[in-house]
Amino acid sequence: MSILRGFVITGLTLLLLINSTGSVLAQDEESFVRRSIVSKKDAIVLSVIYPGLGQMTAGQKYKGISLFLAETVSLIFTINSHENYRTKQKVYDKDMIEFNNIAKQQSGEYNDALEQYNDLKDRNDELDNLNTVRNVALIAAVAVYAYNVVDAVFLSSSTSESRQVDNGKSKIVVRSTIIDKNPGILLSKSF
Numbered sequence: 001m002s003i004l005r006g007f008v009i010t011g012l013t014l015l016l017l018i019n020s021t022g023s024v025l026a027q028d029e030e031s032f033v034r035r036s037i038v039s040k041k042d043a044i045v046l047s048v049i050y051p052g053l054g055q056m057t058a059g060q061k062y063k064g065i066s067l068f069l070a071e072t073v074s075l076i077f078t079i080n081s082h083e084n085y086r087t088k089q090k091v092y093d094k095d096m097i098e099f100n101n102i103a104k105q106q107s108g109e110y111n112d113a114l115e116q117y118n119d120l121k122d123r124n125d126e127l128d129n130l131n132t133v134r135n136v137a138l139i140a141a142v143a144v145y146a147y148n149v150v151d152a153v154f155l156s157s158s159t160s161e162s163r164q165v166d167n168g169k170s171k172i173v174v175r176s177t178i179i180d181k182n183p184g185i186l187l188s189k190s191f
Helices: 002-018 040-049 052-057 061-105 108-153
Strands: 171-181 182-190
Touching: 040 052, 052 061, 052 108, 061 108, 108 182
Parallel strands: none
Antiparallel strands: 171 182
């Protein structure tokens, strides 16, 4: 479990390092910028919706992709570890009730109770580790999101990284729709 945690932390650290040095790695990031780029306000809105979207549409390709991937990986690990934690917590609670019933009987089943106690102790340690992984992944997801918003609002310059579009066609539209007979949300941006 600690190997997985180390792998996740190392991967997220590498993504953030790539993110912070993205403009250095890019030969000419301006070549990736389309003629009609979203305004800084629209890039901020897109960044708030999901990390990296605003940066990608503003022409910061590497930064946007690394933020998008870091947030996605963090959320996947958060959801996965949360589900593992909940499943193991249910099994632990069930076995704890059984252990308490055996302990109340005290009818010569001491060895069974002791064996089950040791098993419950090991499971409790495993639950603590899963809780730590869950919290670390959640903190990483929140940190990536916060960095994304700070980057979109304060660190992106409006002259070199996003050009204003004042043609009146630049709108972000969020509306409800039906997708495969299920309700959904459609996010569209016109340039």
